Amino acid sequence: MLSVEKNRRLTQVGPGTPMGELLRRYWWPIATHDMATRVPVKRKLLGENLVLYRDGSGTVGLLAEQCPHRRAALWLGCTEQEGLRCGYHGWRFDAEGNCLEQPGEPADSTFKDRIKATAYPVQELGGLIFAYLGPSPAPELPRYDLFVWDDAWRDIGHAELPCNFLQIMENSVDPYHVEWLHGRYGTFLRELGGKDTPLPVVTKKHVKVAFEVFEHGILKRRVLEGHTEEDEDWKVGHPLVFPHMLRVGAAGLATFQIRVPMDDENTWHVWYQTYRPEGGAPPQPEIPVYEVPLYDEKGEWLRDYVDGQDIVAWVTQGAVADRSKEHLGKSDLGVMLLRKLYAEQIDRVEDGEDPLCTFREPHDVIDLPMEKDKFGSAVEFRQLWTRESSIRYSPIKDEIFALFGDPVPSWV
Amino acid sequence: MSRRAGPIGAAFCPGCGAALDDPAAFVQEFWVGADRHFLCWCVRCELLCTVVIAAQLVSHEPEH
Ligand code: FES
Numbered sequence: 001m002l003s004v005e006k007n008r009r010l011t012q013v014g015p016g017t018p019m020g021e022l023l024r025r026y027w028w029p030i031a032t033h034d035m036a037t038r039v040p041v042k043r044k045l046l047g048e049n050l051v052l053y054r055d056g057s058g059t060v061g062l063l064a065e066q067c068p069h070r071r072a073a074l075w076l077g078c079t080e081q082e083g084l085r086c087g088y089h090g091w092r093f094d095a096e097g098n099c100l101e102q103p104g105e106p107a108d109s110t111f112k113d114r115i116k117a118t119a120y121p122v123q124e125l126g127g128l129i130f131a132y133l134g135p136s137p138a139p140e141l142p143r144y145d146l147f148v149w150d151d152a153w154r155d156i157g158h159a160e161l162p163c164n165f166l167q168i169m170e171n172s173v174d175p176y177h178v179e180w181l182h183g184r185y186g187t188f189l190r191e192l193g194g195k196d197t198p199l200p201v202v203t204k205k206h207v208k209v210a211f212e213v214f215e216h217g218i219l220k221r222r223v224l225e226g227h228t229e230e231d232e233d234w235k236v237g238h239p240l241v242f243p244h245m246l247r248v249g250a251a252g253l254a255t256f257q258i259r260v261p262m263d264d265e266n267t268w269h270v271w272y273q274t275y276r277p278e279g280g281a282p283p284q285p286e287i288p289v290y291e292v293p294l295y296d297e298k299g300e301w302l303r304d305y306v307d308g309q310d311i312v313a314w315v316t317q318g319a320v321a322d323r324s325k326e327h328l329g330k331s332d333l334g335v336m337l338l339r340k341l342y343a344e345q346i347d348r349v350e351d352g353e354d355p356l357c358t359f360r361e362p363h364d365v366i367d368l369p370m371e372k373d374k375f376g377s378a379v380e381f382r383q384l385w386t387r388e389s390s391i392r393y394s395p396i397k398d399e400i401f402a403l404f405g406d407p408v409p410s411w412v
Numbered sequence: 413m414s415r416r417a418g419p420i421g422a423a424f425c426p427g428c429g430a431a432l433d434d435p436a437a438f439v440q441e442f443w444v445g446a447d448r449h450f451l452c453w454c455v456r457c458e459l460l461c462t463v464v465i466a467a468q469l470v471s472h473e474p475e476h
């Protein structure tokens with residue numbers, strides 16, 4: 001149980017809320033690279049309605065949705081050689097929000113110099129476009145390893161999920177759910193479908209889990225049945241990267257799950273994959289982007305695979321999970337630690353300090369820890385993950401199988 | 413489920429006595445068997461601790 005008031009404090013993300021102010025200290029993916037084109041599109045981040053575009057000179061801009069003139073939506077606009085022109089009366093803005101033109105005003109008017117659209121800085125990295133909505137000066141955009149490797153293939157899946165981001169993040173410090181939601185429930189669905197082989201890997205029982213706060217967030221370790229503290233699941237572990245990502249994978253396959261709060265009740269989930277076999281991957285011309293479907297042909301939540309099961313668990317907790325009605329036990333310690341970490345970092349920001357994972361120095365790459373042999377075997381984990389995660393919707397799935405050359409597992 | 417300790421359970425920081433109903437403080441209830449635990453983080457002294465409201469106090473019996 002968490003009080004209603006403390007739950008609200010941890011889940012509201014809009015401007016002026018304590019969590020909203022903390023989250024505004026970070027760069028967030030606002031779009032995949034293919035979304036910024038000459039056609040302006042609506043985006044939503046931290047409760048703010050925004051418009052993203054790429055003008056004729058290639059500059060990407062992110063403006064508040066409402067035009068400063070008479071508040072028509074700027075997605076109803078034309079991208080010009082420089083900037084975005086509102087579709088209603090033709091006012092034109094650049095990516096800094098400066099008003100460049102007010103065609104209806106007298107030629108000698110200086111009115112435009114006193115008009116500023118709300119504009120936010122954006123940067124492109126690793127096939128994603130990142131935005132910063134917080135106070136100046138913005139920190140450096142963290143160059144996490146997966147975003148910058150030049151010898152990896154990538155693909156990016158994404159979906160908008162109808163629930164608050166916090167319950168999704170809590171899943172990343174909840175190792176026990178793996179053996180139940182994916183191990184037991186996933187196998188139960190296979191049984192109903194007439195398959196009598198349980199899934200490997202995710203059915204392994206947890207003997208011990210540990211969490212520690214470290215410079216990149218929370219490092220998660222586990223010992224599974226039949227394994228020891230010498231295995232990499234314990235010795236190395238993998239991190240929840242504060243405040244918004246899970247790093248998961250095994251040798252050659254490293255992924256981020258990025259949880260982007262659109263508003264209190266919606267989260268843009270990005271599955272960011274890198275494929276980097278021993279010796280590196282050949283150059284990739286473009287990073288493929290795909291939408292992860294949420295429903296089957298009957299309109300039911302898709303849950304016959306690992307990521308689908310996670311999604312349904314998160315969404316059925318409610319648009320914002322009511323933590324005043326939950327019953328936590330000892331196996332929820334990771335979840336409690338994460339909530340406490342958010343509470344503590346909110347307080348840091350209120351004290352005028354930089355929160356955890358703020359980078360002020362320019363840097364080439366930030367390396368994150370992650371086990372190579374996961375759940376006992378990198379190959380087994382890759383065989384599972386390339387089939388049972390959202391990768392199953394990747395347009396380059398067959399090329400990925402060929403890239404690793406892992407044998408087709410018997411359970412398929 | 414006992415609510416004798418009240419909805420907050422731990423009302424004050426065991427370290428410095430600051431009120432834990434301060435919105436910025438963190439108090440999280442969880443259960444260990446019949447014992448009600450509160451993970452508390454005090455925003456004033458930054459102490460992280462667990463307050464246990466035990467259902468019973470169990471001791472050992474020395475040989476006699
Ligand atoms: S057993 Fe955990 S939510 Fe039901």
Ligand SMILES: [Fe+2]
Binds near residue numbers: 171177178182306
């Ligand atoms: Fe999961």
Ligand SMILES: [Zn+2]
Binds near residue numbers: 454458
């Ligand atoms: Zn205290």
